[in-house]
Amino acid sequence: xxxxxxxxxxxxxxxxxxxxxxxxxxxxxxxxxxxxxxxxxxxxxxxxxxxxxxxxxxxxxxxxxxxxxxxxxxxxxxxxxxxxxxxxxxxxxxxxxxxxxxxxxxxxxxxxxxxxxxxxxxxxxxxxxxxxxxxxxxxxxxxxxxxxxxxxxxxxxxxxxxxxxxxxxxxxxxxxxxxxxxxxxxxxxxxxxxxxxxxxxxxxxxxxxxxxxxxxxxxxxxxxxxxxxxxxxxxxxxxxxxxxxxxxxxxxxxxxxxxxxxxxxxxxxxxxxxxxxxxxxxxxxxxxxxxxxxxxxxxxxxxxxxxxxxxxxxxxxxxxxxxxxxxxxxxxxxxxxxxxxxxxxxxxxxxxxxxxxxxxxxxxxxxxxxxxxxxxxxxxxxxxxxxxxxxxxxxxxxxxxxxxxxxxxxxxxxxxxxxxxxxxxxxxxxxxxxxxxxxxxxxxxxxxxxxxxxxxxxxxxxxxxxxxxxxxxxxxxxxxxxxxxxxxxxxxxxxxxxxxxxxxxxxxxxxxxxxxxxxxxxxxxxxxxxxxxxxxxxxxxxxxxxxxxxxxxxxxxxxxxxxxxxxxxxxxxxxxxxxxxxxxxxxxxxxxxxxxxxxxxxxxxxxxxxxxxxxxxxxxxxxxxxxxxxxxxxxxxxxxxxxxxxxxxxxxxxxxxxxxxxxxxxxxxxxxxxxxxxxxxxxxxxxxxxxxxxxxxxxxxxxxxxxxxxxxxxxxxxxxxxxxxxxxxxxxxxxxxxxxxxxxxxxxxxxxxxxxxxxxxxxxxxxxxxxxxxxxxxxxxxxxxxxxxxxxxxxxxxxxxxxxxxxxxxxxxxxxx
Numbered sequence: 001x002x003x004x005x006x007x008x009x010x011x012x013x014x015x016x017x018x019x020x021x022x023x024x025x026x027x028x029x030x031x032x033x034x035x036x037x038x039x040x041x042x043x044x045x046x047x048x049x050x051x052x053x054x055x056x057x058x059x060x061x062x063x064x065x066x067x068x069x070x071x072x073x074x075x076x077x078x079x080x081x082x083x084x085x086x087x088x089x090x091x092x093x094x095x096x097x098x099x100x101x102x103x104x105x106x107x108x109x110x111x112x113x114x115x116x117x118x119x120x121x122x123x124x125x126x127x128x129x130x131x132x133x134x135x136x137x138x139x140x141x142x143x144x145x146x147x148x149x150x151x152x153x154x155x156x157x158x159x160x161x162x163x164x165x166x167x168x169x170x171x172x173x174x175x176x177x178x179x180x181x182x183x184x185x186x187x188x189x190x191x192x193x194x195x196x197x198x199x200x201x202x203x204x205x206x207x208x209x210x211x212x213x214x215x216x217x218x219x220x221x222x223x224x225x226x227x228x229x230x231x232x233x234x235x236x237x238x239x240x241x242x243x244x245x246x247x248x249x250x251x252x253x254x255x256x257x258x259x260x261x262x263x264x265x266x267x268x269x270x271x272x273x274x275x276x277x278x279x280x281x282x283x284x285x286x287x288x289x290x291x292x293x294x295x296x297x298x299x300x301x302x303x304x305x306x307x308x309x310x311x312x313x314x315x316x317x318x319x320x321x322x323x324x325x326x327x328x329x330x331x332x333x334x335x336x337x338x339x340x341x342x343x344x345x346x347x348x349x350x351x352x353x354x355x356x357x358x359x360x361x362x363x364x365x366x367x368x369x370x371x372x373x374x375x376x377x378x379x380x381x382x383x384x385x386x387x388x389x390x391x392x393x394x395x396x397x398x399x400x401x402x403x404x405x406x407x408x409x410x411x412x413x414x415x416x417x418x419x420x421x422x423x424x425x426x427x428x429x430x431x432x433x434x435x436x437x438x439x440x441x442x443x444x445x446x447x448x449x450x451x452x453x454x455x456x457x458x459x460x461x462x463x464x465x466x467x468x469x470x471x472x473x474x475x476x477x478x479x480x481x482x483x484x485x486x487x488x489x490x491x492x493x494x495x496x497x498x499x500x501x502x503x504x505x506x507x508x509x510x511x512x513x514x515x516x517x518x519x520x521x522x523x524x525x526x527x528x529x530x531x532x533x534x535x536x537x538x539x540x541x542x543x544x545x546x547x548x549x550x551x552x553x554x555x556x557x558x559x560x561x562x563x564x565x566x567x568x569x570x571x572x573x574x575x576x577x578x579x580x581x582x583x584x585x586x587x588x589x590x591x592x593x594x595x596x597x598x599x600x601x602x603x604x605x606x607x608x609x610x611x612x613x614x615x616x617x618x619x620x621x622x623x624x625x626x627x628x629x630x631x632x633x634x635x636x637x638x639x640x641x642x643x644x645x646x647x648x649x650x651x652x653x654x655x656x657x658x659x660x661x662x663x664x665x666x667x668x669x670x671x672x673x674x675x676x677x678x679x680x681x682x683x684x685x686x687x688x689x690x691x692x693x694x695x696x697x698x699x700x701x702x703x704x705x706x707x708x709x710x711x712x713x714x715x716x717x718x719x720x721x722x723x724x725x726x727x728x729x730x731x732x733x734x735x736x737x738x739x740x741x742x743x744x745x746x747x748x749x750x751x752x753x754x755x756x757x758x759x760x761x762x763x764x765x766x767x768x769x770x771x772x773x774x775x776x777x778x779x780x781x782x783x784x785x786x787x788x789x790x791x792x793x794x795x796x797x798x799x800x801x802x803x804x805x806x807x808x809x810x811x812x813x814x815x816x817x
Contacts, residue, residue, distance in 0.1 A: 004198045015108050018047040024684040026079050027240065033235050035690055041075040042070075048105065049147035053106035056148065059097045063090035065148030066105065067156075070117075071208075073142035077237045080247035082115040088152055091122045115247060119143045130160060134174050137164060138208065141215050147195045156182040161215065169297055170218040176290050179209055189279035191435050193272075193427065197237050202279030204233050206286050221285040222365060224554060229278035236275055237550040239263050251275070269427055276436060283358065284409045285401070288365045325688050326353035333364040342374040349375050349412055351387035357396035357403045358783055365406070366432075372410040382494040385685070387459075388659070390493060391782025394445040394462040395452060397730070399734035402441050417492075419485050422473025435557040437472045443554035444468060444547075452784050453545040453734040460499060461543050463490065464506035471507075483508035502540055506547055509534055511546045517567035522574060531571065532578040541579060545572045592666055592679060597694050599636035600677040604668055609637040609701050613694045635680040635701075639665055643678050644773055645763030646704040649711030650697060652757040653718075656684040661759070661778035687756075712764075715757050730783070735812035737804045738788070745774045746799040747789035748808055752815055764816040766791060769807045771799065 025031070027037055045068070052066040070084035071077070088101050102120050109116045121129065130137035164171065178425045183201035190202050198204045206231045210221040224525040237249060239262035244255055251259065256268035265271050290656035305722035320328040326340035326348050334356035342348045349371045356363040376388055393400060407413050412611035414421045423437040435443055467489060471482025490500040512534060520527045534543045548568055554558030592600065595612065603610045614632040633645060644663060651658060660683040660687060665676050703709035733752035750762060766773055773790040778787045791807070793799055799807065 013297075015047075015112055017110055018043070020339055032238065034231060035294060037076050037234065037238065039077065040077040040079075041072065044072075044077060045146050047516075048083075048109075049388065051108055051652060052101075052107050052147040055101050059104075061089070061093045061097050061101050063152065064098065064101065065150060065153050065405070066086065066146045067153055068144045068146050070142060073139070073144040074232060075144070075293045078234065079152060079241035080115075080245075081115050081241075082247070083109060084117045085109075085119075086126065086143070087118070087120040088126065088148075088156060089120070090149070090152060090381065098360065118418075123159065126156055127159055127163060130163065130169075132149070134178065134205060136173060137171070138175075138212055139534070141212055152237070162330055162367055164212070165218075166301045168302065172213065172216060172218060172293050172297070174214060174250065175209055176293065179290075180208060188283065188284060190276040190425070193429065193431070193440060194250060194252050195275065195279070196250045196439045197233050197240070200279070202281075202283035202286070204237070205247075205690050206282050207233070210282070210285060210289055213289055213293060218296055219289055221289040224345040226285050229281035230272055232278035233282075235263060236271070253549075269429075272427040273425045276427065280405070280425065281409070284405055287362075288407075290335075291362060297782055298332075302555060318468065322361055322385075322688060323361075324351050325686070327355045327358065327362060332361065334359065334361045335364045336367045336370060336704060340372050343376060346376045346378045347383065347386045347389060349407070350393065350416070350793060353393035353403050353407055353813060354389040354396070354783075357393050357399040359565065359609070360396075360399045363403050363406045368406050368410045368412070372412055372415075372552055377415065379493050382492065384659075385492040386779075388782055391459040391462055391784075393782075394466055395449045395782045397446055397449045400446055400449070401439075401442055408438075417489060419470060419473070419489055421540075426473060428472075432556055432558045434753055435554070437469055440554055441466050441469055444550045447553040448546060448550035448614055450731050451550060453731050455542050455546050456539055456749075456751075456752075456786060457499075457781065458473060458500075458784040459788065460495075460502055460506070461546050461550075462782065463493065463495075464503050464510070464547055467503065468507050468510040468547060479508050479511060479639055502543070505536070505540060509544065509549060510547055513568050513571055514552065518564065519573045522567075527575045528571070528578055532575045535575060535579070538579050541575055543574060545569075547714045578584065596666075596679050596681070599634055600666060600668060603636035603638060603677050607634055609698055609702075609705070610633050611694045611698050613697075631684050631686075633680075633682040633684055633697075635682070636677055637701075639676040639678050640705070641772075642705065642763075642767055643680075645760050645767055645774065646701060646711070647680060647682075649715070649760035650700045650709075650765050651682070651684060652760055653700065653711065654697065655687040655756070657687055657754075657780070658757075658759055658778060659683045659685055659780050660806045661776065663773065663776040663778075665774060674796050713759060721754075733746055733812055733815040735808045735815070737801075737808050742790060742798070743794050746771075746807075748787070748789045748791055748804070748811065750785065750787040750815070752785050752812065754783050758785055759787075761814060762787065762789075762811065765811045766807075770794065770808055771807060772796070 002048060021043060022040070025036065025043060028036070029757045031039065048066060056062075058062060065088045065096065067073075067086040067088050068084065069086055069562035072083060072084050084548055087096050088099070102118070106116060119129075121425070122181060125141065126136075127485045130140050132758065137160065138243065141156050142158070143153060143160065148259065179201075181207060182199055186200040186203075187194050188202060189195040189197070189200035196203060199218060207226070210226070214220045225380065236251065236259065239259045240248060240251060240255065243258040243262055253268075256271055260266070260271035265274065320335075320337070322328050322332060322337070326337050326342075326345060327334055328337045330337070333357055334341070335353065336348075340348060345351075352367060352371065353401060383389075389393065396403075407416075408424070413814065420438065423441065426437040428435070428437055428440070433440060445462050448461050452461060455461050464486070466484065467486040469478060469482065469487070474481040474485070483504050487504040490503040491629040512531060516522075516527065516531055522528065531627050535544060545568065549560065549565065552564065599610045599612060605811065612634040614634075633651075637643065637738050640771060648658070662681045664679055666679055667676055700709060704711055730753035733750065736749050736752075738747040748766075750760060763773070766789065771793065773789055774792050774796075775790045778785070780786075791799065793803075798804075
């Protein structure tokens with residue numbers, strides 16, 4: 001039977017004919033999705049139109065119309081959808097006749113057992129009610145005439161749209177708050193095992209809200225993929241209604257396999273993954289849209305003041321504050337600088353993401369799309385800068401999530417890490433887990449970012465947290481599969497062979513500590529010995545301990561507790577005792593290279609600093625010219641107080657970021673003459689792309705050493721002129737004394753958030769403590785500084801225990817301040 005036959009039967013046969021035709025339509029397997037919803041709406045239109053026309057003629061009512069609103073107004077009728085109807089009249093007819101007309105429409109609907117949301121109003125009453133009730137106004141935005149005076153309907157629709165646009169500065173914030181409150185109650189659809197397809201965040205209500213924002217003409221949602229996402233959610237709700245026979249929007253566990261079958265999907269997991277992907281599209285579009293709404297409203301509120309301030313002059317351009325090379329802040333978002341060239345800078349997507357997350361800013365939609373369209377693929381293995389930017393992004397804490405989602409929405413994550421596709425939107429059918437697999441991995445990195453002060457290699461911790469469940473996209477034991485994938489991904493990202501092995505070990509055994517601590521007898525020496533044999537080193541043990549905690553915290557409240565944490569800590573303490581014998585002492589200092597020895601002799605002869613700069617070039621693309629991305633800086637100068645803070649301060653003034661540094665004193669050959677020379681080997685990067693000149697660096701260093709260049713004052717002036725955005729608060733710095741790490745010096749370990757001038761502040765604090773820095777080993781891993789300073793007293797001996805502790809506490813207080 002064709003849709004025309006169905007409609008004709010509905011018109012001729014009254015309610016029973018409509019019911020029969022409706023049933024046949026819903027049973028048509030060949031027709032589903034948007035065509036079936038539209039056909040159901042047309043069938044219902046025809047039936048209700050016949051009811052209205054017959055009743056209006058018999059009652060003599062003119063100047064009235066039957067109006068579909070809400071989802072029915074959009075022609076999106078699911079099998080068990082409510083019918084949202086408005087009987088609109090111009091007020092000319094007798095009120096009793098209008099009431100009778102309404103009864104002749106409402107009662108047949110109720111007699112069929114259909115849910116009905118109804119009202120009777122004049123256009124003025126409808127506008128007044130809409131002004132008082134946001135939900136009514138939203139429904140009227142989709143008003144559609146079914147029968148009667150369609151001119152009356154058109155007039156109301158035009159008036160409601162005009163009201164909506166005029167009142168947008170007031171009503172849109174109300175709608176935003178309504179969406180937030182609903183999300184707080186219902187949760188995020190893309191992570192729920194039994195989601196509400198309509199009410200949860202990212203569901204059909206939010207998709208409707210985006211239509212309302214677009215109707216205001218104030219802002220618009222990203223349209224790519226949004227229509228398909230709505231269709232997926234509506235199709236799923238249709239299948240849910242058909243399989244349950246109920247007007248429900250909650251996708252319960254026991255019904256998911258049936259719904260999947262109705263939609264022709266393999267199983268419930270395939271269904272959930274499809275629903276999650278759709279919800280993620282709606283959620284991301286909502287985030288971008290509401291950010292744009294708030295930006296426009298803020299600009300509108302400031303415009304009258306700006307007009308008064310700049311009357312007769314040019315409109316001021318938005319302020320652009322540098323964040324990183326090629327990235328600036330503008331209007332509360334991280335955007336690309338005008339000089340950025342993503343087609344020549346394959347690291348730019350990661351650099352922009354890291355800068356946005358570290359600053360606590362969203363990455364603008366335009367920037368992400370431009371990067372996705374123009375940026376070339378990274379070479380494999382990645383260059384060092386790309387790896388460092390990934391670690392910086394992962395270590396930013398909570399802001400990492402929104403930035404990661406922005407990259408993922410435009411396909412950049414799977415382009416960077418192809419294996420990510422198998423875990424993207426993958427559900428976890430375990431009530432303990434709060435998140436999908438991919439979001440759990442990002443959440444684990446967020447949790448790990450708060451634990452970076454506990455480990456010597458925060459970069460390995462953060463990457464292992466991101467990859468620890470990557471094997472869940474494959475069959476079999478996810479830890480075993482994950483080890484192989486993590487090994488490949490870590491090598492792709494550019495870690496060396498040793499670090500790849502550590503990451504693979506962490507992924508393979510990320511459940512070892514929690515399972516052993518909760519299921520084995522820790523008083524049995526064999527238990528502890530077995531764990532020690534697997535872990536192998538104290539460094540890997542501290543990483544595994546932090547990863548275990550991050551994994552538990554990111555799983556959900558049931559997965560981690562103070563009791564579980566204490567059991568794991570007890571096990572770690574016992575294993576550390578077994579591994580303590582493997583702790584290495586201070587390594588023998590490396591002999592200076594020929595160039596270092598030449599510089600040292602020249603510094604001894606001239607009694608001043610000698611510098612050498614070597615640009616480190618990389619060619620990321622086959623057809624591109626090599627471009628300098630960093631500098632190896634060698635400095636030799638006679639041993640004297642204040643060298644470390646002076647050199648670090650000069651580099652900070654020149655906006656050079658220290659990636660790694662090594663400072664050591666060397667004794668010159670006897671034939672050169674007595675004396676000790678300090679050698680500093682630094683790897684630095686220009687914060688905004690410009691490389692320094694050796695002559696200018698040397699001149700400033702000479703001035704810093706003789707006291708004519710006030711570095712603290714200059715740094716303070718620059719910070720005042722260009723305040724650095726702090727973003728989300730980082731974990732506090734941690735300064736410890738590494739006992740028994742060296743027989744010749746006291747080792748002070750510093751773990752802190754990297755920042756301009758950090759090394760200068762550390763050096764200044766150590767100088768103020770009247771200790772001599774015998775050697776220093778500095779590394780910046782993402783946004784984390786992990787430094788070790790070998791210090792002695794004035795006589796060249798290690799510090800007494802109490803004095804060493806006091807120096808560490810003083811240094812930590814200085815860094816916290």
